[in-house]
Amino acid sequence: MQTHIDKHWQHQPIRQAMILAAGKGTRMRPLTLTTPKPLIKVGGRALIEWHILALRQAGITDIVINAAWLVDKLQAGIGDGSRYGVNIRWSVEEKPLETAGGIAKALYENQLKPEPFLLINGDVWTRHPLDGLGKNAGLNHSQDVDDVAALAHLLLVDNPKHNRAGDFIYHDGKVLMKPDPQKPEHQEADHNSSEQAREQKTWTFAGISLLHPALFVDVPYDRPYPLAKVLKQAMMTSQVSAEIYDGVWVDVGTPERLAWVNNHLKQINPTT
Numbered sequence: 001m002q003t004h005i006d007k008h009w010q011h012q013p014i015r016q017a018m019i020l021a022a023g024k025g026t027r028m029r030p031l032t033l034t035t036p037k038p039l040i041k042v043g044g045r046a047l048i049e050w051h052i053l054a055l056r057q058a059g060i061t062d063i064v065i066n067a068a069w070l071v072d073k074l075q076a077g078i079g080d081g082s083r084y085g086v087n088i089r090w091s092v093e094e095k096p097l098e099t100a101g102g103i104a105k106a107l108y109e110n111q112l113k114p115e116p117f118l119l120i121n122g123d124v125w126t127r128h129p130l131d132g133l134g135k136n137a138g139l140n141h142s143q144d145v146d147d148v149a150a151l152a153h154l155l156l157v158d159n160p161k162h163n164r165a166g167d168f169i170y171h172d173g174k175v176l177m178k179p180d181p182q183k184p185e186h187q188e189a190d191h192n193s194s195e196q197a198r199e200q201k202t203w204t205f206a207g208i209s210l211l212h213p214a215l216f217v218d219v220p221y222d223r224p225y226p227l228a229k230v231l232k233q234a235m236m237t238s239q240v241s242a243e244i245y246d247g248v249w250v251d252v253g254t255p256e257r258l259a260w261v262n263n264h265l266k267q268i269n270p271t272t
Helices: 007-011 047-057 070-079 098-109 194-200 227-235 255-270
Strands: 018-022 062-067 086-091 117-123 125-126 152-157 168-171 174-177 200-211 241-244 249-251
Touching: 018 047, 018 098, 047 062, 047 070, 047 117, 062 098, 070 086, 086 098, 098 117, 098 227, 125 200, 152 168, 152 174, 152 227, 168 241, 174 227, 227 241, 249 255
Parallel strands: 018 062, 018 117, 062 086, 152 241
Antiparallel strands: 117 200, 125 249, 152 200, 168 174, 168 200, 174 241
């Protein structure tokens, strides 16, 4: 695996994206028994359409979408992207490959080009401006691009009620794995130190990131493989950066959260 990001990351805008849409949406049943979760309406618009339009607004028109559940309905509902002013390619999975496995398949089949891309979890809803992602990421630690060691840049949010423990620690521009609470060094930490408190605060991964294809060199493309495993390996060598987003963000994984988003949109736009 290469240990630096290439010149595309530093000096060229991100030109491609992948939307993850292969899940069954089991927590949304019975609705998702007949409707693909990405096509569920949020504010009168399919959830996945929010992402497609946000990508277009950010100038990213080359989009890959993976699919494994109710594929025909999902493809019929979205098409080739022409109605949105983008180009959509479909990466169909006969069996769900999880996030990293699905990305590896898209790279192997040349659906994704071998250059950095923006990844969006199709289950989330936010109005984060995608064209601003990574601009203040602290990736330029060296004047020599070959010395910059960053393979991923994550969007992090404050921990929601359903994930109070959080996913990762964010400190000094880098993302770290949560410490093992059973380890003595964690128990002896000075919790009165403001810097230490900052280090120990956890954040939730928002499901939006910039990723380098080098992350997936050793990931199998024909069997399930989690993204968390890939990211944690990169975190061990300080190759993952991040930024915090304090705007509205929702993991639309349950009927209750779907109702919350719809109510939120009605409040800010009564005609929705």
